[in-house]
Amino acid sequence: MNTRLTAGRYVGQAVKRIEDPRLLAGRGRYVDDVQLPNMLHVAFVRSNVARGNIVSIDTSEAKALPGVHAVYTGDDLNPRVQQFWHTMIGPPIEMGGQTHYAPLKPLAQGDVRFVGDPIAIIIADNRYIAEDAADLVQVEIDPLPAVVGILNGARDDALVHKEKPSNISDTMPIPEVPEVEALFATAPHVFTRRFHQARATNVPMEPRGIVVHYDRYAGDMQIWAATQSVSEWRSSAARLTGLGENRVRVIANDVGGGFGQKMMVTRDEAAVIMAGHLFGEAPIKWTEDRRENLMTANQAREEIFDVTMAVTDDGTLMGAKVFFWEDIGSYPAGAGAGAGLAGGVFPGPYKFPVVLPGGSAVFTNTVGKAAYRGPWMGETVAREQMMDHVAYELGIDPIEIRRKNVIKAEDLPYTTCTTMVYESVTPSETMEQALEMLDVDAFRAMQAEARKEGRLLGMGLAVYIEPSAIAFGILSSDQAIMRMDNTGKVIVAMSTGNHGHSLETTIPQVVAEHLGCDINDVVLVQGDTDSSPMGPGTGGSRSAVIAGGAAQTASLRLKDKILQIAAHMLEASPEDLEVNNSVVSVKGTPAKALPFAMIAPIAYQMPEMLPPGMEMGLEVTARYQPPGPFTWSNAAHVCTVEIDAETGHTKILRYIVSEDCGRMINPMVVEGQIAGGVVQGIGGVLFEHLVYDDEGNPLTTTFLDYLLPTAPEVPDIEIGHIETLSPTLGGYKGMGEGGAIVAPPAVANAIHDALRHLGVHPTDFPLGPSQVLALMNEAAQA
Amino acid sequence: MKPSSFNYHAPASVNDVTALLAEHGDDAKVLAGGQSLVPMLSLRLAAFEHLIDLNKVEGLAGITRSNGTLRVGAVVRQAVAEHSADVATSVPMLAKALPHIGHFQIRNRGTVGGSIAHADPASELPAVALALDATIEAAGPGGTRQIAAADFFVSTWQTALDEGEILTAVEFPVWGPGSGFAVEELTRRHGDFALVGAAAGVQLSGGKVTKAALGLFGLGPTPLRAAEAEAALLAGADAAEVGRVAASGLNPLDDIHASGAYRKQVAAVIVRRAVQAAMQEAGA
């Protein structure tokens, strides 16, 4: 069930992961594993009301507790901040940038704006004492009515940020285009739906954490952090403190997942950096606990989508208007994440003649929004559910309406109505492959039989195109710094990090493939600003395409130099040489050969043996920038479910993915990313829901309330591959986010299919048993 | 999430426990498996100056059968009871309930007595104790006393144990031949607290139900005994009718996982399924 390219010696092979043995043996090195002499520990005092004025903060009792070294409030830390913004987003409007930031300060000062808002920071001998001290800080807050809910926030009855004129941070109205209005006025069918996606969160299994060691005599700061980007952390720490970037070193060894939550320095981490800078006597460590992670780490997905679609009688798409409301909470990481991009990619895999997008990002007194695995993915959630709603309205099969409108091979290259250019995508082919894997006819027969017994089976299909390897600003490129050592082995340093992406294996696969060496002779160094190049780190489904491109280019450059040296020594032309298993030989004359292990010492130690004029050494750098702002990958997902008609409980029967991420470096790793993303997507529909009450109190601050899927709830995920080369250097396409993007509508559409004959047409997440049964009751009474 | 300070005590006898409780009053708390208590301490939802560990107290870890009852000591691990042949043959309802508790790692430490004394209205064992008319053995400064399960569960996390008393054992009645049992529950995920749960027991004689027990969990402030539904069962009602009767008197509350209306509606279904399964096992 695959359309695969021919695999290379390494690229295309399911190479077992190099990083696994140490992680399996419990010898990973995560930030909380950092233990330094004299290290002290941090706990926060946090607001227990969502909105209110701080009347007083009394830290005297806490400061007097034995084992407590410092207690800082906003008055201590905030005035010391030089600048607080994110490189990826750019400087704020006030500094000449483009971005409307929330008024970022490490600690609350004057008022509090969400439950969990950090008010004071304690430095103590250990975390136990730090928490004791936190309990002793007396904070009096005069509570005010909280702003909760996107549409409530948009009414501006009360302001989340008094520095801002409105709770609407950014807004982009749907353009008024007379021709489009005329089209909608005369279209045979126009349907409108409002979809709602519930608040969910990234939940890396390792919460956030940071160790800050500022030595005021050395004048430098060393940071160990659970971060997706050491470069971003270094830039942020330098901006916050006023230290030069060259005075800040950031190390991320192993990171226990991020999914977007660890992309940017948030207020908590900024407070620890500022506290460490002010304290200056000893390293301090903050390890976020799970309650903090569920209460104060940035969250995602709380969105409303208003979709209007015009179609012909036979289901041909005529146009769409979409408005995205996103709840960005109080202090989003960056700004409103998605509306602009979401509108641009809304056409997805279909030939829409016109799409007019708009959106508003709304502040509320809840925790801020994060980038979470496909931050713009609301477009797919809305579009793919809408396709089914429209199909059922017209009495057309959801498969057929997609077949009628999907972009096919003969349409390529295709420019969408929103000016996105697809050169090599396969939405039609993946859709057909996924449907074949299911055997639609057999499923429909089984569904009909089951229905006779009152059992509710359904299938859902969802198709999408993913803007992977987003290449704007700092995201545009990545660098590889490559060195062959004296023994002929290779070290490659990159800006990436290890938080589950398998780059310690896949980058060496690329290097070994293109350099011609054994994979065990390649080591990737990452996650350390002192040894790695500048770059945006890991995220945005970028590493295979952009880091992979840099690694490939560096490998070829290094190989070129090796061949020149070998050619000189073997008295041959470089074109007549080949490389196999770290040995350079003359083609057809294998006896005339030089291993890397002989060439490397010559390059470093024997200039007289090098070609005249050649610089000594075997060190190269390469920076790769992909040809376009997006590298498009695509997939189709099919889900089948059975719903317990009496309890509303949904069981997933089968889950099928067909995907095209270009040339796969490691199909095992690709499948791992798909499965992980899919289960996060399933979670967002069936299990996960971060709940705030009307006063802004978070009700889901433990794992007993915020429900992650576990092994018995997930199906065996069946995966088919189609490999078509992207226009990038390696032909790769990014795919890390896709599973999480398209699984939610696939599951929702399956539930819709199971229940539609009862008059149930779901539009809102979550779809837990309570919600499903309520919809069934409602339909039965209608 | 670190607990507040406490003084730790590991007494060796029940008398030592009750003496410590008498000395420290409500500044002290007993610790059995700790699977519910320790998270509450770490979240600082509770704090005690003295923690009295029951795990090294002699005489609390045995399972013994005598005179038509099975006595389960307070610190018998749930996993031990789950794999006990005595439990499986003597109190099948208990054996069927145990695998629903959390996960195997939780049951390896959690105790039968601790679960019942914790009296969470959504957990399985209190409902089993109530359904089976178990007897709770309590020890206090004045010696031991027996408390009927019907009198034991006062409200959410509140029992009839006096301050200064601890649960030392639970005695479950052993049913005779012709019996069948089932524990049915609806959870969001495997191992979660039940949204709706039912423990059913029936005994048949000559094709008629001669004995019926029905305990509900997740449906009120305490585990509930569905007495009217038991009466209906004895009167020959079918399982669906028994479910309707059991659900009719319920008034469960909303929470983030399910509405009260949902729980009430589904209670009829879960009770029906439990009764059907119990009847089937009994040979109906």
Next chain:
Amino acid sequence: MSDEVIVKLNVNGRDHKVMVEARKLLSDVLRDDLHLTGTHVGCEHGACGACTVIVDGAAVRACLLFAVQLEGSQIVTVEGVTPGDGTLNPFQQAMQDCHGLQCGFCTPGFVVSMTNYLDNNPNPTDDDLKIALSGNLCRCTGYRGIINAARTVAGLPVPANAADGSDH
């Protein structure tokens, strides 16, 4: 603050003596005092399973125990279920072969839990395995590789289309 107490612990076959407050959780004592950082803390309320260790032969949550409770017990951590000679135990090896880990943070908990479970239950059904895995949370893998690793060790069939790891 209460006084510190001396606690004697046997961990991975070695005797240790530490001086800690009675309130110190076993997970923290293992990590901070014994520097056995393979035991990971993911939730501190017994729900995620990352801190799972084996106490007297049974897998339990280290975050739900106080170290002071465990004098006289035999404690085994992820470091202790690993052979130590550079090889992996059968479940660990199957995890690598089946791509059962990505970020690796939850991994020690799965390794300890399933090593213990499969030692005690050598012939589980497929459903038994999934239920046994339900006490450990993973956010990266969707459990696909983990379930397949457990199946491999238990001798149960693994679905055909999983891309198998190849040796290089």
